Amino acid sequence: MKIATSEIINKIDSYCINELKIPGIVLMENAALKVIKNIELDKYESFCIVCTKGNNGGDGFAIARHLHILSKKVQVFLVGGKDNMKPDCKVNYDILKSIGVKINKVDNLEDVNELRECVERNEVTIDAIFGTGLSRNVEGIYESVISIINENSKYIISVDVPSGFDSNTGKVLGNCIKADKTVSFEMYKKGFLNYGTDKVTGKIVIEKIGIPQNVVSKFHNNEFIMDSSMIKSNLVKRNKYCHKGDYGKVTIFAGSKGFTGAAYICTEGAVRSGSGLVTLCCNSEIQPILSSKLVEAMTVLIEEENRVEELICKSDVIAIGPGMGNNEDTLNILKKIINKAENPVVIDADAINVLEGHLDVLKHRKCEIVLTPHFGEMSRITGLSIDYVKENRLEVAQKFAKENKVIVLLKGYNTIITDGNSIMINPTGNSSMASGGMGDCLTGMVASFIGQGYGTMNSACIAAFIHGYCGETLSKEMFCVNATHILNNIPFVIKKLQK
Known part of the structure; x- marks a missing residue:
């Protein structure tokens, strides 16, 4: 299995979208489907999905759509507002609203209390807040949201990496989701290798989302996990x-x-x-x-x-x-x-x-x-x-x-x-x-x-x-x-x- 930094992942995504003309929304849809694959759907019925306006949040909105279509109970929260929302994220945000799923906003302490109640009620919390690109400490409303998820969730699934986790170094950036399972994409993130990271990643699953292997090889740095x-x-x-x-x-x-x-x-x-x-x-x-x-x-x-x-x-x-x-x-x-x-x-x-x-x-x-x-x-x-x-x-x-x-x-x-x-x-x-x-x-x-x-x-x-x-x-x-x-x-x- 190949190992990658966030910079390598960004180069691969950019090449696929700009050179191969694979729409980013296609990769996002594939990622959402692979997360659905790793949820025990026969065991869980209710989900609280926490998103932001970036592409990781777009994955979360797409996951929410699929769970809704599967007749699961779904509650969705958008943290930090939708101004300057990434285009692919907005597509999935708009689709979710169009099919009648309410998207709750988390902008202040009152909203945070509502999120707490939702997390407590539901069986699974899906963390789609920050992805591999995070490099600064988590602060403000985001720090509060992460603490609430950690303190009140029964079971947490993180999308790609736990929010607040530096995917290159394995360090916690101020505050970090403590996932039971992390569904990551294409390559094993370098930060996963550091000592003690299992406390925040839980079980790690790596899924392919449709990126050609020759593209992965083009940017990969000769770092592998043996099997x-x-x-x-x-x-x-x-x-x-x-x-x-x-x-x-x-x-x-x-x-x-x-x-x-x-x-x-x-x-x-x-x-x-x-x-x-x-x-x-x-x-x-x-x-x-x-x-x-x-x-x-x-x-x-x-x-x-x-x-x-x-x-x-x-x-x-x-x-x-x-x-x-x-x-x-x-x-x-x-x-x-x-x-x-x-x-x-x-x-x-x-x-x-x-x-x-x-x-x-x-x-x-x-x-x-x-x-x-x-x-x-x-x-x-x-x-x-x-x-x-x-x-x-x-x-x-x-x-x-x-x-x-x-x-x-x-x-x-x-x-x-x-x-x-x-x-x-x-x-x-x-x-x-x-x-x-x-x-x-x-x-x-x-x-x-x-x-x-x-x-x-x-x-x-x-x-x-x-x-x-x-x-x-x-x-x-x-x-x-x-x-x-x-x-x-x-x-x-x-x-x-x-x-």
Whole structure:
């Protein structure tokens, strides 16, 4: 699914109307019909529809007409008067009046009281006040109307975006409708991706309203939400003549005293995702522990310099960081790998932390790099506060990836994967997975898919989707899902997606 800003939506609308000669009233009618489609008409009989003089209000008037024709009880309110009403909005306003539907005006406090009584009486409130173009704080009568709707409605449906919601940033502009469902059009709005927006959007439904896909592609900025069909189309079925040498030599640098679990989980993540040969490099203090646990993977001592150098040069992919410790030794190992490796390197956890103040390590290299930070790690290497990173995740990840010529997989709800040009959002996963080791597992999976030949960006996308999909599937029957549960289910989920 494609993601869009309000500016992109405006350009698409303008192109359709001015260049393709699709009347705006046609798009408005299609939008209204798609909202009707998403109302449980067998469940609800009475509706309060709140509109303004803009095109979002025009959608609301058209929705009211269709509900009236369906013999539903409809009460309509126009907030702020009809002076300078948009032409398409006025068409639907006039039609509604012509068929005998009363349109109540909301211009003062007395009108606001009447609206309150209407909202209380009816089963559903439809918010058609402000659309995607809103960029300033809601004030005056509009702020009062939004508060009344929020405080007195039984069920709220917002048209395109909740009124008072910045569709680019996800921020509340002073006051905002708290919808139970938002029916939005053509593309997923960028603001929907921000943390906490579900409190105002409710369930989000994206509907097509008749805009040609070549027009969408013309203005779209290479920002997407992944889905299962994308992953299915990328997963390759195995040739019966292939052997372990065809599925990647993966080397993982991980673990330290007290952190053997991180090394184990990361290594098993690669094994369980289908790697041909996996080798863990760790220090002599923990090697006996991990060697006894890792049945299908090999272990090599970091102290064996010749063997380690050989692995760096001959591996199809290297992963480094989980459980290594934020120290000089980790930094030195990372430097050695980046200087010598010609195949991709996945950098996670402490190998990201040691980059704080040492980003020059990423320059003058021959290998592709994937970084898999969480918010704290992203904050350290960028110098930005965690709160700023959270609020501006797409921009921060994309800028860092572009400036440093790396792929960034910024973990969290709606994980972001970007190479600085295109952005992919992973929608899978949930809070049942909030436990230690999840990131280590994901790192092993990313490395595994790279080793199998899927490419760096593609591998990061596939791994993130499958990782979250495993957690979602398991959480249907489990209160909490741990990394071990994910490891056990990876092969089954991959097989299911292939089918």
